[in-house]
Amino acid sequence: MAVENLEIDDFELGLLTVARYFLDGLKTNSAENWQNAYIIASGRWGEHIGLTAAYYLWPLLRSVLNCNRGAFLFHDPRSVEMRSFATKDESLLVRAIHHMRRDQTPHARKAVLELCNGVIDPETVKAGLVLSARFAVDPQNLRTPNQKPHLKLVVQT
Numbered sequence: 128m129a130v131e132n133l134e135i136d137d138f139e140l141g142l143l144t145v146a147r148y149f150l151d152g153l154k155t156n157s158a159e160n161w162q163n164a165y166i167i168a169s170g171r172w173g174e175h176i177g178l179t180a181a182y183y184l185w186p187l188l189r190s191v192l193n194c195n196r197g198a199f200l201f202h203d204p205r206s207v208e209m210r211s212f213a214t215k216d217e218s219l220l221v222r223a224i225h226h227m228r229r230d231q232t233p234h235a236r237k238a239v240l241e242l243c244n245g246v247i248d249p250e251t252v253k254a255g256l257v258l259s260a261r262f263a264v265d266p267q268n269l270r271t272p273n274q275k276p277h278l279k280l281v282v283q284t
Contacts, residue, residue, distance in 0.1 A: 128213050138180075138262065139221045139228075141171050143213065145181050146220065147204035149188055160204070183261055187254040191220065194243035194251060216242070227259035 130140065145168045152160030168177035192199055200216045202209035213221070219242040226235035235255070236247065243251055 128215070128218050130211050130213050133213060133218055133221060133225075135221050135225050136264070138172075139225050141168070142180065142184055142224060143217060143221050144171075144204060144210075145184055146188055146217070147201050149181075149185060150199060150201045151204055153192070163204070180258075180262060183254075183258040187220075187224075187251065187258055190248060190250040190254045191242055194246065194248045223255055224259065227255045228262060228264045230263070 130143070133139075135143075145164045148160045148164035148167060152158070152164065165178060165181050168181040171177055172180060195216075200214040202212060202214060202217070219238055223235055223238035223242055226232075226238055239247055239251055239255065
């Protein structure tokens, strides 16, 4: 599936990239990929947000892998050609995060069910909600963590 058709924001797209490095690190038993995950996250959002996002993403990935007995299809994070595409597993993961960040419970539940092979796994839900609470989308102005707040000048007359 084309990433542009996933209807996710830039933050969720960034999480997908970081997730691919974590997953590849597990697959190849490579500490370098783990380091790359953190480097990419901090480079994308700055150290405070990036390292925190990567830190909270890992428990979600771990719980999803446990649900799927380690089976999770993902694209090579270094492949330029595949950056624009997502596997079914990747799309379910970012859709679950997308809906959790917006407190869209029915949609999030459906994505978690598909992601965890028909089971609402409590660890996956907990990890997803912790990540989502930390990086929730403000429904008032749809501000995401990688956007800076807008300052307004108020002049008294």
